Amino acid sequence: MSIIMDAPRTTDAARTVRAGLVERAAALRPLLAGNAERTDRERGVPDENISALAGAGLLALTRPARYGGLQTDFRTLLEVSREVGRACGSSAWVTTLLNASGWFAGLFSAEAQDDVWAGNPEARVAGVVTPSGTAQVVDGGYRVSGSWLPASGCAHADWAVLGVTRPDAEGTPDGVGIVLAPMAELTVEDTWFVTGMRGTASNTLVGKDVFVPAHRFLSVPDAIDGRYATPFTDEVLYRAPFVPAAALALTGPQLGLAAAAIDILAEKAPRRGLTFTNYTSQAEAPTIQLAAAKAASLADSAQLHAYRAAADLDEAAQAGVYPDYDARARMRMDAGMAAIHAREAVRLVCSAQGASSFGESNPLQRIWRDIEAGSRHGILNPEVAAEIYGKSLFGIRGTVSDLV
Missing domain, CATH: 2.40.110.10 (Butyryl-CoA Dehydrogenase, subunit A, domain 2)
Structure with a gap:
């Protein structure tokens, strides 16, 4: 099931490009999943993964088109990162951060951008x-x-x-x-x-x-405050709000990790009994059915929050209007809630699958470890986001953090 929420000004052509990139990411999942245990064990994404991601254009999502990049939007970055995250959390995180940092570079002066990409468009x-x-x-x-x-x-x-x-x-x-x-x-x-x-x-x-x-x-x-050095003000991607973009990008891998956990539950539950019960298939047990429903709903909620923020962010960029403080506070809150809901979805799946979730041969334990770590990145801190957003609802602004 797809979640449609999107910026109203997004063109059909942009959606077609996005769908194609997500398809490319999906095609890489067998490779990335096959290398996931090695990635974790060796503490690094294999060059094979990076070459495949780069070859599919998935590391060029935020590179300016002037240098051969795809110059997409933040909804596309989220969907691609989610698809990669369904196979490997670390590969998704690296994909996201390389793209996010490329977006930062696109905010600099034309001379600085030339330093990075003019001599090496693949940088x-x-x-x-x-x-x-x-x-x-x-x-x-x-x-x-x-x-x-x-x-x-x-x-x-x-x-x-x-x-x-x-x-x-x-x-x-x-x-x-x-x-x-x-x-x-x-x-x-x-x-x-x-x-x-x-x-x-x-x-x-x-x-x-x-x-x-x-x-x-x-x-x-x-x-x-939305004052960037880039002179290319007609380039929509580089008009997005600074802090919400930095926070929101990090939710993509976590959406993928939550989806991966639910995929595993749907695959394994019908073939396993429920220990110390008469159920020969977990899929027939109401406790597992309820856990699956709650986990899937939480994963959907995470997507809805992330995609609403992406829609607000992309729409503002397309309109050439920098969002005000209150709008940016809600975007940061949405990013924090997406992280919380995705993390809780994984927790529910692990609980439903029991102690076996934490066997070293079970990918659930890696998914659990990855989302527990990734969802606690400082810019996603949901408690800080809630304080910022809650104060903004009462007209109190700028007292918690400058990063809004």
Whole structure:
């Protein structure tokens, strides 16, 4: 069953492109699922997966068409990430983060975008927008130093988006920003030792006195208010709101993980009995039927929240109108609720399948670990999102976080 909710201005041509990309992702599921255990065990997405994803165009969703990219929309990113996530959570997360970071790069000046893509249209971007580095003003730009984690996708990237503070500009819109730096000028520290999303290899990027030209700096406060450096204002994708886009993108893999768990339940329940009962098929047991109904409904609810936010986000971009604070607060709330509902759907499936869900040979345990980790990303924090949204409903704005 499909969930139709979409931005009203989305064209039939755009929907056709989206459907084709989702079909490409679905065609890769056997490969990605077959490598999922290896991805988890080796703590990295295999090059085979990355090559297949790139070959299908699924790592070019947010690259500007000027450089041969597909320049789609956020609903498309969600649907592709969901389909990849049905096969492998880590592969979906890396797909999402490489695309999201590519979108960040598309907000920079034309010269910065040329630095990234003019010489290599296939260049991929990873990064961390948390301002855990500093940028010192020097002639022609900045000297950037710091360490940034978790840098999902950095093993497969050519450039990095890095969050920085500028001590010289503290208290101004240029006090916090993101910069673009070549991966070749950074080092990667192997720090990603985790139980969930192990395969994302979200290691730490380290930079020491990396020179960044002035045109590769983007003000975060300006971006939050919808003032981007890109001069290509007719390109709809790069008019989307900064924080809602960053948060919403992360829900795609989790929609896929929830769908994968329900797929497993639907496949296994008819062939297994319910322990310590007279049911020879779990599918005949009301307890399992109710769990399946609740899990499937929660997965649908996660999609509905995510797709509503995507519709609001894409529609605003298509209309060339930057959403106001209250609208952006609801989008962030939708992203948080999508994560919660997807996570709960997986939990219900694991409970229905019992202790066997956590056997090392059972993919459910990996799905559970991946969604427990991924759904707790800081920008998705549902409690913070709820506080922001709840206050906005009473006209209280800007007291919780600048990231709205």
